[in-house]
Amino acid sequence: MQVNKITGKAYHDATKHSYLSVQIDPNYVDSSTQPSSFKFYPKFYRRISLDFLNNSIHSFLWLTSAITLEKTYKNTVDKLRVNPSAGALYPTEIYVQIRGIQGIVDGIYHIEVENNCLVLIYELIDDGLEGYILPNNRIIGFIFLISCVYYRSSWKYKDRSIRYCWLDSGHHLGAIAASAFLHDRDIQLVFDFDKLALNADLGFENKEFITACAISGNVQDKKVRRLRLKVPFVCGTDYFEQNQFIEEAYKETALQKSCQQEIKHPQLSFDKDRFSQAVWNRRSIRRFEKQFISQELYFSIFQEIRQAIPTESFESIEIYAVVHRVEGIKAGLYKGTHLVKEGNFSEKTGYLCVNQAIASYGAVTWFFVSNYTNYQTAMQIAGFLGQRLYLASNYWGIHCSGIGAYYDDETQEFLETDKDVLYAMAIGI
Ligand SMILES: Cc1cc2nc3c(=O)[nH]c(=O)nc-3n(C[C@H](O)[C@H](O)[C@H](O)COP(=O)(O)O)c2cc1C
Known part of the structure; x- marks a missing residue:
């Protein structure tokens, strides 16, 4: 697709669904041609098996990405994970720089999800990822990078997959934050940094790109230089087809600055044992039983998703709730808690x-809406909120699902907003 005046908004507009566009192109694919959804570095790289039962650092890292359910379907095994993913295509990968942690060599590791291990892809000397992210600081602890192997998603969803890559990345950030909470570690999300230089130095060519970073550790006032060597290219899929639209959408929005805010940390009040069960058992619901949920649970969930997001680079998201089945609350469209219009809109949504x-x-269909400065950041924050919504709902025994497919313009009209609709979700029983 040709986009002339390129801004984040232009990429959103160019990937809108409408009744007609879905009729014309329903995204049917031959599942036997699905590209692989796991990345493997060659055998000769050093590996550390993650002993998640006996080692809390291993468990912290492992729970950011773990496989939590294997499902056999038509002779193939679907490996579902702590993070949800549009179409279960899992375009995201995680790398983690570890510095100053006893028993682990200082280096950059790829989390090899299928084998529960860390793969050492780069040993640090006087260099590190800080040079690209926080040029005046050194982090003793962990720097996570999330990347997208975009073809895993564009194989099916074509240009619209850029949205799903970013939403999935936001969900994955949410999974990192949930693991940090369970392991008593603070986390800070970073969206504005030199992603393009990092992609080049990590050897990603045009096939994988860094979307976000999460830092967990002590920040020291010390400069660290950028990587002294390049990491060799390893493909994240078994085959690849280029999509120029996606590559452009990524690059353009990687360069724009996001809004800024003072960092604040959420005050999560979950019981850790129960929250751990929610992380382990998180799943997307396929069918609701049309039951009501209590008003108390609805407000508890709402409160959790509105907690502070620990980042300085930010985009604000407005939350719309279309209430269908919540005891004691009038059915209708709400902007936050303010009733915009009363009515039963369940068929409409x-x-x-x-x-x-x-x-x-x-019980409720949610829409996350924004008039962002940086589209890439805004979509990831929407995904991060999405992960919170999954975990807060599942924690209280309520089912949840992300919804990436909706008719953009008609949804905007229904919500009575001129801001872009970034993501939809549903919760209920
Ligand atoms: C960004 C995003 C969009 C999604 N969109 C839909 C959707 O439109 N319809 C749907 O039924 N499920 C949707 N899902 C749920 C995925 O199908 C689900 O996460 C995936 O199959 C993995 O299953 P799990 O979440 O139970 O681990 C979406 C998930 C994400 C993260």
Whole structure:
């Protein structure tokens, strides 16, 4: 697709769904051609098996990305993870720089999800990732990088997959934050840094790109130079087809600055044992039973997703809730807690979400809306909120699902907003 005046908004506009666009191109694919969804570095790289039962650092790292359910479907095994993913295509990968942690060589590691291990892809001397992210600081602890192997998603969703790459990346950041919470570690998200130089130095060519960073550790006032050597290229899929639109959308939005805010940390009040169960058992619901949820649980969930997001680079998101089945609350469209219009809109939201029953039969259908400065950051924050919504709902025994497919313009009209609709979700029983 040709986009002339390129801004983040232009990429959003160019990937809108409408009733007609979905009829014309329903995204059918031959599943036997699906590119691989795990990345492996060659055998000769040094590996550390993650002993998540006996080592809390291993468990912290492992729980950011772990496989939590294996499902056999038509002779293939789907490996579902702590993080959800649009179409279960899992474009995201995680790398972690570890510095100053006893028993682990200072280096950059790839988390090899399928084998539960860390792969040492780069040993540090006087250099490190800080040079690209926080040029005046050195981090004793962990620097996580999230990247997207975009073809895993564009294989099916074509240009619109750029949205899913970013939403998935936000979910993965949420999974890192959840693991940090369970392991008593603070986390800071960073969206504005020299991603393009990092992609080049990590050897990603045009096939993988860094979307975000999460820091967990002590910040020292010391400069660290950028990587002294390049990491060799290793492909994250077994085959690849280029999508120029996605590559452009990524690059353009990697360079724009996000809004700024003072960093604040969330005050999560979850019981850790129960929250750990929610992380382990998190799943997307496929069908709701059209039951009501209590008002108390609805407000508890709402409160959790509105907690502070620990980042200085920020984009603010407005939350719309279309209430269908919450005891004691009038059915209708709410902006935050303010009633915009009363009515039973459950059929309407089902239609808007491309006739998906999950958007009709739940208790609440949510829409995350923004007039962002940086589209890439805004989408990831929407995904991060999405992960919170999954975990807070599942914690309280309420089901949840992300919804990436909706008719953009009609949804905006229904919400009575001129801001872009970044993501939809449904919760219920
Ligand atoms: C960004 C995003 C968009 C999604 N969109 C839809 C959707 O439109 N319809 C749907 O039924 N599920 C949707 N899902 C749920 C995925 O299908 C689900 O996460 C995936 O199959 C893995 O299953 P799990 O979440 O149970 O681990 C979405 C998930 C994400 C993260």
